[in-house]
Amino acid sequence: MFKGKYIVVEGIDGTGKSTLIAGLKRELEKRGASVVTLVEPTKGPWGQKIRKHLGDKARELSGEQWLDLFENDRRENMEQYVRPALASGKCVIQDRSFYSTAAYQGAQGIDMETILKRNRSFAVEPDMVLILDLDPAEAIERIRTKRTMQTDAFEQVDYLEKVRANFRAFMGKNIAHIDASEPQEKVLEAALEALG
Structure with a gap:
């Protein structure tokens, strides 16, 4: 059922994307799927450049420069992995x-x-895009209380409000919006329901 399917999990940082991906992998493997998990930015050369700039130097890059970095990283990801x-x-x-x-x-x-x-x-169009939606202030609080994550230059509440509005604007038969303020089990349940 999930053979050859491309599922993407989206949302601002702190919404629980990594947690959901781990849960989806576990559940889909129980159903017999062979699952590969990937992340953008990648660990490749372009992804490393992106990560290097995500700190204080992020403001030195224009939106167009960011776009070029992400597209170059994505091209490699598509060809080598996806x-x-x-x-x-x-x-x-x-x-x-x-x-x-x-x-x-x-x-x-x-x-x-x-x-x-x-x-x-x-790039390959995902079969399903799961967009985790959460208030930016709550997302930033989650990041700050989680030791494995640090906020970067993109994690400012006013900016994230705009990003959240952009995510909410995405509509289509392959897009599902999920309330990330719910407990992890409910988020996983909603994601599995969206996948069918």
């Missing part, structure tokens, strides 16, 4: 995709439709 995994019948669950790029760089003033069009010219 397409081969899907072609071999694996279910790919990925943390972030071009929907994040559109939401975040859209909040920096770049037209979201332009971003989506550019990325759809080379």
